[in-house]
Amino acid sequence: MISISQVSKQYKGAPRAALEEISLEIDKGEFVFLVGASGSGKSSLMRMILREDIPTSGSIHVLGENLIGIPNRRVPHFRRKVGVVFQDFRLLPNKTAAQNVAFSLEVIGKSRGFISEAVPDVLRLVGLEDKANSLPSELSGGEQQRIALARAIVNKPAILLADEPTGNLDPTTSIDIMALLDRINLSGTTIVMATHDRGIVDRGQKRVIELSQGKIIRDARGASYGETQ
Amino acid sequence: MGIAIKRNLSMVISVILVTFISLTFVGTAGLLQQQIGSMKTYWYDKAQVAIYLCTETSPAEVCPQGEASKDIQKTVTKRLKSKTLKPYIDTFYFENHKQAYKTFQKEFKDNSVAKYVTPEQLNETFWVNLKDPNQAPIIIESFNGLSGVEEVKDQRTYLDQIFSILNIASLAALSIAALMLFSAVLLISTTIRLSAVMRRREIGIMRLVGASNFYIQLPFILEGVVAGVIGSLLAGGAIIGIVQVFVQGFLAKQLPFTSFVGIPDALALLPLLVLAGGGLAAIAAATAIRRYLRV
Numbered sequence: 392m393i394s395i396s397q398v399s400k401q402y403k404g405a406p407r408a409a410l411e412e413i414s415l416e417i418d419k420g421e422f423v424f425l426v427g428a429s430g431s432g433k434s435s436l437m438r439m440i441l442r443e444d445i446p447t448s449g450s451i452h453v454l455g456e457n458l459i460g461i462p463n464r465r466v467p468h469f470r471r472k473v474g475v476v477f478q479d480f481r482l483l484p485n486k487t488a489a490q491n492v493a494f495s496l497e498v499i500g501k502s503r504g505f506i507s508e509a510v511p512d513v514l515r516l517v518g519l520e521d522k523a524n525s526l527p528s529e530l531s532g533g534e535q536q537r538i539a540l541a542r543a544i545v546n547k548p549a550i551l552l553a554d555e556p557t558g559n560l561d562p563t564t565s566i567d568i569m570a571l572l573d574r575i576n577l578s579g580t581t582i583v584m585a586t587h588d589r590g591i592v593d594r595g596q597k598r599v600i601e602l603s604q605g606k607i608i609r610d611a612r613g614a615s616y617g618e619t620q
Numbered sequence: 621m622g623i624a625i626k627r628n629l630s631m632v633i634s635v636i637l638v639t640f641i642s643l644t645f646v647g648t649a650g651l652l653q654q655q656i657g658s659m660k661t662y663w664y665d666k667a668q669v670a671i672y673l674c675t676e677t678s679p680a681e682v683c684p685q686g687e688a689s690k691d692i693q694k695t696v697t698k699r700l701k702s703k704t705l706k707p708y709i710d711t712f713y714f715e716n717h718k719q720a721y722k723t724f725q726k727e728f729k730d731n732s733v734a735k736y737v738t739p740e741q742l743n744e745t746f747w748v749n750l751k752d753p754n755q756a757p758i759i760i761e762s763f764n765g766l767s768g769v770e771e772v773k774d775q776r777t778y779l780d781q782i783f784s785i786l787n788i789a790s791l792a793a794l795s796i797a798a799l800m801l802f803s804a805v806l807l808i809s810t811t812i813r814l815s816a817v818m819r820r821r822e823i824g825i826m827r828l829v830g831a832s833n834f835y836i837q838l839p840f841i842l843e844g845v846v847a848g849v850i851g852s853l854l855a856g857g858a859i860i861g862i863v864q865v866f867v868q869g870f871l872a873k874q875l876p877f878t879s880f881v882g883i884p885d886a887l888a889l890l891p892l893l894v895l896a897g898g899g900l901a902a903i904a905a906a907t908a909i910r911r912y913l914r915v
Contacts, residue, residue, distance in 0.1 A: 441828075464833065471830035481825060498831035546829070 392550065392581050393417040393440060398449030400435055400605075409435040410446065411605040417583065419549070422576045424592050425585040426616060427602035433585040436602070437552050440583065441473060442466055454549055471499055474543030474551040474580075478558035480535045482527040488538045489514065489523040495542045513545040517571060533564035537571065544575055551575060553584040557591060565591060592616040631811040632847045638807055639851025639901070640858070642800030643893045647859040649793040650889050651881050656786050658879050660779075667775040669750065669759045671696060672743035674770045682770050688744065692768030696746055705762060708755050712748040720745060743770060801900060804851075808844045808901055809908035815840065816912045837909045844905030845898050852897025856890040 393416070400410040410432045417423055425433045438444040439451055442458045451458040456469050482491050489510050496506045514520045517537040527535050536556060543551055553572065557565035569591055576582045586592060592599060593615045601609035601617055609617060673692060674683030693714065699705060700712055715723070721739035728734045748759055756774040763772045816823065826836050863886045872880050 467827075467830040467832045469830070470828065475828050481821070481828075483821060483825065495825065495829035498826045498835055499829060500832075500835070542829070 392419045392421075392454065393583070394452040395436075395439070396450045398439060398446040398451060400432075400439065400444065401447045408447075408605050410439070413449070413602075413605075413607055415600060415607065415610065417581060419581055420576070420579055422573075422582045422595070422597045423584070424595065424597055424599045425583060425602065426587070426592060426599055429587075431602040432605040433602055434554060435605075437554055437583070437585055440550075441475060441552060442469060467499075471546055472549050474546070474548035476536065476539045476543050476551070476553045476556045478555040480527070480532075480539045480559075482535055482538055482542075484527055487524045487526055488519060488530065488534075488541075491527070491538055492542045492545055496545060499546070501546075509545055513541045516544075516574075517541045531564070532560050533567060536560060536564075536568055540568070540571060540575070544580065548580065550581045550583070553582065553586075555586055555588075556584065557586065557588055562590065569595070589616040631807070631814060632843070635804060635807050635811055635844070635847040635901075636851040636854070638800055638804040639848050639897050640854040642797045642804055643852045643855035643897055644858045645793045645797035645800065646896065647855055647886070647889050647893055648862065649790040649797065650892075651859065651863065651885060652786060652790040652793065654885055655881050656783055656790070658881070660783060662879055663779050664753050664776055667753055667779060669748045669756050670771075670773045670775065671746040671748065671759070671763050672770045672773065673745065674768050675741060675743055677741050678743075678770045683768070685767065687740075688768035692766075693744070695766070696763065696769070699762065700746065700748065705759070708750055708752070708758055710749040710751045712746055715745045715747060717742060717744055804848075805900065805904040808847070808904040809911075811847075812840050812844060812905055812908040813912045815843065816909075837906075840909055841902055841905045844901040844908075848897040848899075848901025849894055852893045853890075855897070856886075856893050859889060859893075860886045862886075 395416075396414050398410055398413045399408050401408045413432075413436065425436065427433050435444070439446055439458070440453055442451075442453075442461065445459060454469070454472050456465075458469075461469060483494065486494060492510045492513060493506050496509060501509075511520060511523070514523055517540055519534060519537050519541070522530060522534060522538075527538070530538065536559075540556075551572075556572070557568055560568060565588065572582060572584065596613045596615070598612045599609065599614040599617070600607060673688035673696075674686065676687045678686075697714070700709060717739040720742040721737070724737060724742055725734055750756060750759070753776065756776065760772045760774060763769050823836060860883060863881060863883055867880050868882060872878075
């Protein structure tokens with residue numbers, strides 16, 4: 392599903408490599424926590440998996456695509472198979488919850504008929520069918536993140552990348568979001584989640600990959616957050 | 621797209637104006653070229669070769685024996701009627717001092733020079749109309765250096781000076797146009813950069829969810845092209861206006877025997893201008909997008 396081999400990334404002008412000889416395999420249906428201090432390379436790794444960036448050396452294969460050699464025009468089609476959510480939700484402020492979800496389907500050319508069925512379905516899945524017509528500013532942080540999740544999974548991606556999805560949420564809301572992510576994972580979607588939230592990782596007891604200074608220092612299943620702050 | 625245009629209305633208007641003015645210059649230069657072309661065919665056909673005979677006041681190095689004698693007139697006439705030259709000549713006539721003086725007085729009516737000139741100072745001249753004006757060198761060769769002949773002159777050399785001035789004018793118009801088109805390209809690219817910045821949220825999300833490059837870039841290209849096409853349509857209108865009011869309404873009335881460019885010529889330029897305006901905008905937009913809307 393995700394196969395990374397000997398990946399290094401050196402950004403121009405940076406004193407040390409953002410990623411150094413990273414190798415890892417993530418199988419279909421796995422739920423992986425990516426932990427490590429700020430600047431340890433979590434975000435860089437996520438960007439590589441989404442092909443927002445290309446490594447300096449090494450190889451990355453995601454969903455059967457070789458992300459080093461993939462031509463630019465195929466990148467959008469690749470990204471349709473990968474959902475993403477962020478700490479800051481990234482919703483369009485002038486569109487309602489339903490419109491935000493629908494927008495992501497419109498821009499990849501889905502039919503009106505498909506959109507009018509898929510959007511209410513996915514809003515129901517995240518438990519916000521009654522907030523369909525609210526603007527993001529009228530929603531709580533947790534609700535906004537649910538909308539962002541709805542948008543990320545409405546196209547039924549095989550992989551969901553979550554970059555600190557609970558970073559802006561209070562603990563109770565975070566638990567709700569985690570429950571939702573678990574459900575998405577149970578339906579077969581592979582999830583890679585970068586997080587700083589010790590409580591969530593400890594409760595999850597899932598596979599934990601810990602990065603430090605661009606290197607993998609731990610890759611353990613059924614693990615806890617560890618020593619890093 | 622509509623929203624994008626509304627958001628950068630002032631930028632879009634400046635793109636329209638710059639394209640409008642620069643393409644008006646391009647169109648004017650084009651019409652001027654056509655005008656030069658049609659004047660060339662018209663005047664070249666009428667242009668004569670003049671064989672100027674020596675006068676008393678001619679410079680001694682070409683006319684050592686002073687005023688040309690009657691014999692020389694006869695020699696020239698004979699040679700013009702000879703088998704070798706006849707096939708090239710349509711008609712010719714001789715103009716003596718008196719006739720030359722009359723013509724001169726008429727042409728320089730308001731010029732003080734007319735008062736001082738005497739008939740003897742003006743050359744007696746053979747005016748030769750050729751069947752093909754391009755063959756003037758044949759006449760020039762056969763009479764140049766003949767004693768009693770001061771100079772053989774193809775009138776087209778005078779016309780060429782006028783045309784070269786007109787050519788320089790149209791070149792100047794084209795260079796101004798090139799400069800302005802360059803600034804139009806820069807403006808278009810700035811406009812696109814601006815609207816890309818203003819829409820970076822949407823664009824970011826579109827990229828994340830996998831909208832195709834074409835889908836993301838098309839509105840920006842359309843924005844540039846629409847502005848460019850509007851500008852070029854305005855330029856086309858301006859050129860038609862110039863032809864209607866200035867050329868047909870003024871020049872054609874002042875100089876009734878000259879053929880001037882007309883509305884059909886201006887209309888024929890219109891699609892070219894639209895193509896140039898739209899195409900240039902599209903290229904500028906596409907390049908700008910490559911720089912500011914990386915995938």
